[in-house]
Amino acid sequence: MQTYEQVDNYMKALDLKYYKGTNEFLANLMLKTDKGYVKELADTLNSRAQGQNSDNEYFYKLKNRTLDGSLCVSAAFDSGLFRHLGNMIIDGKEYFHGTVLDIGCDCGLVSCFIAQQYPECKVVGVDKNEAAVNNAKELAERLGLANTEFVTADIYDFNLDEKADVATSFRGLLDIAQRQTSGVSVIGERGAREGAYQQAFLPLATAIGNNLKDGGTVISVERYTAMYGWLGWMQALAQNGICPLVEQCARMVAQDISSAKDYSVTFAQKNCNASPIEAYNYVMEKTFKSGAGVSGADAEFALYFDSDEIEFTDVYKGEKLLHQFAKAVSKGGKYMFYEADLDYRKLKYCNEKKKIKADEDFDRKLALYNKDEFKIKVYSVKS
Numbered sequence: 446m447q448t449y450e451q452v453d454n455y456m457k458a459l460d461l462k463y464y465k466g467t468n469e470f471l472a473n474l475m476l477k478t479d480k481g482y483v484k485e486l487a488d489t490l491n492s493r494a495q496g497q498n499s500d501n502e503y504f505y506k507l508k509n510r511t512l513d514g515s516l517c518v519s520a521a522f523d524s525g526l527f528r529h530l531g532n533m534i535i536d537g538k539e540y541f542h543g544t545v546l547d548i549g550c551d552c553g554l555v556s557c558f559i560a561q562q563y564p565e566c567k568v569v570g571v572d573k574n575e576a577a578v579n580n581a582k583e584l585a586e587r588l589g590l591a592n593t594e595f596v597t598a599d600i601y602d603f604n605l606d607e608k609a610d611v612a613t614s615f616r617g618l619l620d621i622a623q624r625q626t627s628g629v630s631v632i633g634e635r636g637a638r639e640g641a642y643q644q645a646f647l648p649l650a651t652a653i654g655n656n657l658k659d660g661g662t663v664i665s666v667e668r669y670t671a672m673y674g675w676l677g678w679m680q681a682l683a684q685n686g687i688c689p690l691v692e693q694c695a696r697m698v699a700q701d702i703s704s705a706k707d708y709s710v711t712f713a714q715k716n717c718n719a720s721p722i723e724a725y726n727y728v729m730e731k732t733f734k735s736g737a738g739v740s741g742a743d744a745e746f747a748l749y750f751d752s753d754e755i756e757f758t759d760v761y762k763g764e765k766l767l768h769q770f771a772k773a774v775s776k777g778g779k780y781m782f783y784e785a786d787l788d789y790r791k792l793k794y795c796n797e798k799k800k801i802k803a804d805e806d807f808d809r810k811l812a813l814y815n816k817d818e819f820k821i822k823v824y825s826v827k828s
């Protein structure tokens with residue numbers, strides 16, 4: 446992808462690379478830190494990748510043992526994203542004025558870029574990790590920035606003396622709302638599922654609302670996407686009077702050293718009035734490609750967007766929703782068969798002839814769930 450010169454120059458000034466693989470990253474990290482640190486970090490990253498040791502506080506403390514080490518880790522995991530963010534920050538000049546509050550700023554990589562690009566702004570970075578905040582201060586000093594302030598604080602208890610014109614969160618939500626989202630299902634009927642995310646995100650959205658001026662803007666780029674959580678995040682903001690700027694919202698894909706990852710881009714403003722579902726549908730419709738079959742987030746979008754009523758069949762083990770089936774009729778008169786589990790979603794459009802086979806498939810899959818062990822719930826929703 447093409448990045449603005451300012452983005453590449455910033456990366457160069459910090460000696461940050463767009464790493465192509467783990468070996469290159471670890472070799473570079475070795476140059477900037479030492480053997481013991483590289484081993485400790487590699488072990489921690491491995492155990493996190495295997496789903497163990499997901500203690501984020503420990504990870505961010507380790508990451509921020511030194512500024513150069515922390516920047517190097519950010520480059521490995523976020524340089525692909527940073528290219529998009531950098532471009533977005535430059536393109537979004539109309540939003541960057543006055544005070545910018547960067548939530549979960551970590552070592553200040555993005556906060557300092559904003560401060561450098563918009564010297565007339567005052568950028569306040571907040572993070573609960575003191576080591577990260579000290580690194581952010583050191584980074585600002587290294588770059589000769591006079592318009593930053595970094596504060597060690599929990600954003601849920603934080604109050605700016607003078608409210609911000611812009612609040613940003615770049616990949617913050619996953620960590621900042623980790624406790625609140627614990628146990629919230631990643632599948633399930635969209636209204637109920639996103640309602641649960643809305644509740645989980647509400648305390649953070651309220652904290653942001655309390656720190657934002659009337660007419661102020663929220664810009665967030667998060668790993669909660671159209672698959673789950675993004676709509677709930679926009680709903681939590683809207684509950685605080687911060688409503689989406691529909692045409693600025695988007696889906697984003699960025700590469701890190703291990704894979705290409707999806708992100709949601711939210712632009713929202715206090716005291717405007719578009720609805721989250723309007724923004725969600727606008728974004729989804731723009732990239733949606735219809736066909737006989739659709740997968741991923743597009744499958745669920747099509748199910749709701751292209752029907753009037755949906756009949757769901759949910760399979761639970763205890764309290765946990767494992768598998769979800771749905772049937773509906775599309776606005777064009779086709780039969781829709783939807784299926785989701787924790788790993789995938791797909792939707793099939795069938796004509797009258799193929800419907801017989803799809804119904805048989807549906808019955809066969811459902812019969813695999815023994816009624817003594819699994820709970821089956823059937824219900825309809827208006828879409």
Ligand SMILES: C[S@@+](CC[C@H](N)C(=O)[O-])C[C@H]1O[C@@H](n2cnc3c(N)ncnc32)[C@H](O)[C@@H]1O
Pocket residue numbers: 505519523548549550551552553554555571572573574577598599600601614615616617620621622
């Ligand atoms: C993924 S990092 C953010 C990356 C950073 N925004 C960037 O663009 O480079 C998430 C950060 O959120 C911070 N964090 C988690 N919970 C927080 C809270 N309650 N208040 C403030 N910061 C928090 C963590 O310490 C961590 O530095």
